[in-house]
Amino acid sequence: MLKSIARRIVGGGHGATARFTLPPVVFEVAPGFVSGFAVEGSKRAGRRIRKIALQPLSPQSLDPHLSRANICNGEEFGRATAGLISAVGNGDGRFGLVLPDGAMRVALLSFESLPHDYESAEALIRWRMKDKLPFNAEEARATFQVLAESPGRIEVLALAMRDSVIGEYESAFAALEGEAALIVPAAVALLPLLPDSHSSAQVLIHVCGNWLTVVVTSGSVPYAWRTRELDPLDVTNYEREIASEAARVLASAGDRTQAEVGSVWLCTRPPATSDLAAVIASAMDREVTLMRPEPGLASALGQDDRSRFEQFGAPIAGLVANAS
Numbered sequence: 001m002l003k004s005i006a007r008r009i010v011g012g013g014h015g016a017t018a019r020f021t022l023p024p025v026v027f028e029v030a031p032g033f034v035s036g037f038a039v040e041g042s043k044r045a046g047r048r049i050r051k052i053a054l055q056p057l058s059p060q061s062l063d064p065h066l067s068r069a070n071i072c073n074g075e076e077f078g079r080a081t082a083g084l085i086s087a088v089g090n091g092d093g094r095f096g097l098v099l100p101d102g103a104m105r106v107a108l109l110s111f112e113s114l115p116h117d118y119e120s121a122e123a124l125i126r127w128r129m130k131d132k133l134p135f136n137a138e139e140a141r142a143t144f145q146v147l148a149e150s151p152g153r154i155e156v157l158a159l160a161m162r163d164s165v166i167g168e169y170e171s172a173f174a175a176l177e178g179e180a181a182l183i184v185p186a187a188v189a190l191l192p193l194l195p196d197s198h199s200s201a202q203v204l205i206h207v208c209g210n211w212l213t214v215v216v217t218s219g220s221v222p223y224a225w226r227t228r229e230l231d232p233l234d235v236t237n238y239e240r241e242i243a244s245e246a247a248r249v250l251a252s253a254g255d256r257t258q259a260e261v262g263s264v265w266l267c268t269r270p271p272a273t274s275d276l277a278a279v280i281a282s283a284m285d286r287e288v289t290l291m292r293p294e295p296g297l298a299s300a301l302g303q304d305d306r307s308r309f310e311q312f313g314a315p316i317a318g319l320v321a322n323a324s
Contacts, residue, residue, distance in 0.1 A: 022047075022323035023181045025091035026316050027084060028098035029169060030186065030269065031064060031209025032057055034077075035308075036084035037316045038091070047320050049298050052305045053087035054312060055080035064102035064211060066161075067134040071168050081172050093178025097169055098315045101206065101213045101227045104161045104185040107132050108225055111154045114146070125158050135162050147221045155221055159188070182319075187213040187227070189315035190267055192322040193291055196220075200262030201253075204291070205246050205280065207268040214246045216253040216261075224253035239276050243283035250284065267291040267314050293317030 028035045038051040057080060061073040071077050107129055114121045125144050130137035140160040148155040161183070170180060187206045194202055194217060201223075204215040210231070216224040226249050230241060250261065264286050266277050277288040294317055298309040 021181065022319055023091055023094045023096040025088055025094075026096040026098060026182070026319060027081070027173065028186065028312075028315055029062065029172075030098075030100055031062055031211060032059065032270065033312065034080045034084060035312050036088040037313065038088040039316070039320065043323060047297065047323070048300050049309060049313070049316070050300060051088045052298075052301060052309055052313070053084045054308050055083050062100070064100035066103065066105055066165070069168065070100075070103055070165055071172060074172075077172055082175060085173070085175055090176045090178070093176060094181050095173065095176055095178060096182035096184075096319065097173070097180045098184060098186050098189050098319075099161075099169060100208065100211060101185045101187050102211045102229060103165055103169075104159055105129070105132055106185065106188065106225050106227065107158045107160070108222055109144075109156045109158055111156065112152050114154055114156070125156065126160070129158060129160050133160060133162075139163050141166055148219075157188075157222065159185070184319075185213075186315045187215060187225075189318040189322075190291065191215070191217075191222075192318045193293070193314060194265065195263070197262055200260050203246065203250055203261060203264045203284075205242070205264065205266045205288075207242060207266075207272070207276070212242055212245060214249040216250055224249050239274065239279040240283075242276065243280040246280055247283050261286060264288045265291045269312050269314070271311050294321075 022039060024039060026037050034055050034057060036053045037049055039047055040050045041047040058076060061076045062070060063072050064070055109125065109128055115124065122142060126137050126140065126142050133140060139162050141163055142158065142160040144156050144158040146154060147157050186208060190204060190206060194204060201216060201218045206213040210229055212230055213227040215222050230238060264284060266280060266288050268276060277290060281288045291314055292310055293313045297317055297320060298306045301309065
């Protein structure tokens with residue numbers, strides 16, 4: 001699927017670019033848990049997860065949001081991140097962060113043309129995104145990737161996150177004494193797990209805590225992307241709302257993709273305790289397949305850690321699949 005997340009949101013309070021490289025340790029922050037993964041090997045020799053650690057978070061510790069403080073209980077959050085770092089190592093100061101979908105704005109933009117130099121292109125994209133951000137665009141760190149080009153049309157995946165919010169997460173991992181080499185939302189990290197399909201569209205549904213992201217792709221290009229917060233207190237309608245939202249996003253993307261949907265993929269973390277896949281399948285009238293990480297990546301781990309990887313490790317598996 002998206003085999004080259006070629007650019008990243010970086011530390012230091014400025015926009016920059018770099019080729020995608022997989023840091024030796026990656027940490028994910030999500031509603032309800034934080035996790036850490038140490039990766040070893042190379043694409044040629046084969047990569048595998050060397051260590052994994054998971055720490056639960058109380059619901060009051062993290063509130064993913066675009067424009068306000070995300071970390072609500074710094075003491076608990078600090079203990080959790082310290083435990084992860086102790087368990088998986090510091091990667092010699094090179095680490096990646098996978099952050100909640102709700103903390104970062106993802107936009108799909110079309111242009112007739114883009115400036116050739118990155119800084120001018122970023123300025124144009126930042127200007128186009130200003131109406132999509134609930135804060136001043138000058139406060140954002142932004143990055144983008146060109147997904148497809150044809151005469152007179154350029155499709156772009158753009159990411160923006162408020163600098164102060166990124167600073168919260170970076171500060172929480174300050175003990176690593178380095179700079180995050182990669183910062184992406186979880187749904188972006190999942191995209192490389194979608195199989196290549198040039199003849200049909202695919203739908204990715206990512207549910208993590210009370211945040212839902214639905215992505216519709218055709219070929220290697222996302223054509224629809226929606227992230228929204230679910231009502232955590234509305235347990236009765238939780239499954240129904242996820243299914244309805246996925247069906248709405250698919251319907252709105254239909255005119256653009258002009259391709260029959262071949263696959264619907266569902267990634268829930270923690271794993272759904274009820275038959276959410278069946279509810280979605282009924283609402284969309286399509287079979288739903290659970291997205292799981294490649295088990296061979298965890299072959300070096302013990303049984304308990306292999307189980308944790310299967311339940312929580314899909315985003316890191318996507319980053320491994322994307323790495324050169």
